[in-house]
Amino acid sequence: MIKRLKRLALACAAAPLLGLSPASAVIVNYDCRACETGTRFYQARELSLAWTGPANAHLYTDLITAVRGAASHGLDPADYHLALLEAADPLQADLDLDEVATDAYLTLAAHLLSGRLNPVTIEPDWTAARRGRDLVAYLQAALGNDAIAESLEALAPDQPGYHALRAALTRFETIAAAGGWPGVDAGPTVRPGDRGPRVAQIRARLGATGDLAAAMPPTDPATLPPDPEYFDPALDASVRIFQHRASLDADGVVGALTVAQLNTSADQRVAQIRANLERWRWLPDDLGRRHIRVNIADYSLEARNDGVVERTHDVIVGRLYRRTPVFSASMTYFVINPWWETPPSLAARDKLPAFRADPGAVTRLGFQVIDRSGTLVDPATIDWASVPANNFPYRLRQAPGPLNALGEIKFMFPNRHNVYLHDTPTRGLFAQTRRDFSSGCVRVRDPLALAEWVAAESPGMTPARLQSIAAGNDETRISLGRAIPVHILYWTAVLDSDTGVRFVNDVYDRDAVLIAALDSPPPPLE
Known part of the structure; x- marks a missing residue:
């Protein structure tokens, strides 16, 4: 049949x-x-x-x-x-x-x-x-x-992000079908007030995508048109709009990074949008009434309630060789002033070389060393140069404090990757534009403010109470009355309230595999 x-x-x-x-x-x-x-x-x-x-x-x-x-x-x-x-x-x-x-x-x-x-x-x-x-x-x-x-x-x-990507797809496909946009030659940095043929190229490139018109106020028809080779205030404004859409520093200065984004073709943008539409189709309709979304590629965290973004935080994600995984889990508690139970892999791979180079760092950084019988070992008695990395014989724990690798707070959502959200003692890294510095976990800027949001529906956990606990030095576990879904995702084209869609650097080079799979032909019809 x-x-x-x-x-x-x-x-x-x-x-x-x-x-x-x-x-x-x-x-x-x-x-x-x-x-x-x-x-x-x-x-x-x-x-x-x-x-x-x-x-x-x-x-x-x-x-x-x-x-x-x-x-x-x-x-x-x-x-x-x-x-x-x-x-x-x-x-x-x-x-x-x-x-x-x-x-x-x-x-x-x-x-x-x-x-x-x-x-x-x-x-x-x-x-x-x-x-x-x-x-x-x-x-x-x-x-x-x-x-x-x-x-x-x-x-x-039926998600705003999906609808925005569909609208952007139509826009960029139309531009691609018309031949795309002109390129910008490589060269020295171009700044407002500069003059030359590359300024004219930038103007033509931005004009092709409507960014120039969006930045220019209505003009008197009798007014002379702008000098195409002069980097005037209107061009400065349009460059900043473009830089924001490309997730660059919107400073109006056209350097190598901005030129590279200007020269990303319309066809490449179409493919990027298609990849992110597919990522949306993988998700459930309901991500949770109150939930957290982390966009690995955008180094960002959103705390959402009934579809409204109530908090945003910068984050630091895993290095290229220790990539933060994409997954979903449920946050059930968080810990203030946590001890850091160093994962065995990190103890052998990261801490052992550091202790060999500087044995005094063990005590200075607040680590306890525990042998396989569960006994505390005086680190001064250990010859770290002779400790093997393979079959590392100790367990390392770092005490709460300003040097603790987890910082002031860690947010726990049990998962097989042993990945969670946490503070960091190296907060200066948040000033970087590209923030893939961690060993896989997600470091959060201003974690106490996020903790206040997470605990908002937990009786008795007022901001004042949380701040009082954080001011101490005792590890304190805060259980949540209701679990909060956490979605660690990877998006390279995202909804933006100002420009419709904002493009994000593909830090882990994941788009190409997805696009190739989408472009693979289906099996023949028999």
């Missing part, structure tokens, strides 16, 4: 045996799910046609419209059999064509609902719950209501 779908399902099941790439295997698995769902769909209908024949052809036409509209979500309409659907005649009752249409709907529905790709193939640590729905029942209802395109649109994330 329904031979084509059965053949495709068998091909999907055999995918791992065929040596397919991870991205291809993900796409195959999704189509396999659509195959199985399609089989169940026709079984429920007792093989009656849904799309073809005179009574159903209008639904088929609506489906083609919806498949074309997949492009506005950063998806490729070709993945949903667009060419085949457009070439066929839906007025002719045809079970094979009907199955193709069903496969197109169910596959697109699954991709809009929970992503074209399986997130764990891109982010192996992904743990956020994903959206699900009975797509057979959903399709039956859509057919009965003559609401094919509307039903598919309703499956996409």
Whole structure:
């Protein structure tokens, strides 16, 4: 029964045996799910046609419209059999064509609902719950209501960030289709008041994206046009708008970093937006009434309540070789004036070399050394040069205080990565624009203010009470009355209240893998 779908399902099941790439295997698995769902769909209908024949052809036409509209979500309409659907005649009752249409709907529905790709193939640590729905029942209802395109649109994330990215996608695709924008030659730094041909290039580049017009006040028609080679105040303002959108210091000075962002092509921006639309589709509808979002790439934390950002904090994330993972967990408590139980890997990899170079640092930094029997060891009696890094024989604990690696507060949300939010004694690093300095955990600027927000619904935990505890030196655990979801995410294009969408440096180079997977062709239709 329904031979084509059965053949495709068998091909999907055999995918791992065929040596397919991870991205291809993900796409195959999704189509396999659509195959199985399609089989169940026709079984429920007792093989009656849904799309073809005179009574159903209008639904088929609506489906083609919806498949074309997949492009506005950063998806490729070709993945949903667009060419085949457009070439066929839906007025002719045809079970094979009907199955193709069903496969197109169910596959697109699954991709809009929970992503074209399986997130764990891109982010192996992904743990956020994903959206699900009975797509057979959903399709039956859509057919009965003559609401094919509307039903598919309703499956996409209904989030301001997703809507902003879709609008930006349309804008940048239009610019790319018109040939993109002119480039800016490399050269010395250009500042307001300068004059020359590179100033004219900057003006032309910003004019192509509307940034120049956005920064210029209305002018008298009789006024002479600006000198294109003069870096005037209007150009200064437009450069600052652009720099903000590109997550650069908005100082109006066009140096190498700004030139590099100016020369990022429209096609590259389109791809970047598509990658982040996919990341949105991986997330659940409900991230939590009160929740915390960390954007690794943007070095930022948002504390949200009922959709409103109530606090923002700068953060420091993991180095390139100790990358902060992408995952979700629930914060259940935080600790004021924490002891730092040094992870064994860091004790051997970081602290042992430091103690070999300076044995006095053990006591000076407030560390306790504990042997395998649980006995405190006087660090002065240890020959650190002879202590092996492999099979490190000690446990290290750092006492609360101004030099403690966790700083004043650590926020705990149990997870298998042993990653959490915490303060830091090296607060000067927050002045840096690029802040990937940690060993994987997320360091938070102004953690006491975040603690006050976290504890706002915990009885008795007033700001004054928290400040009093922090002023002491005793480790104190504060349990939360209600867990707070924490989402450690990775976005390189984000909603911005001033410019619509702001682009973020891809610090871990994760976009390229995701874009390549999105561009991988689906398995052939049999």
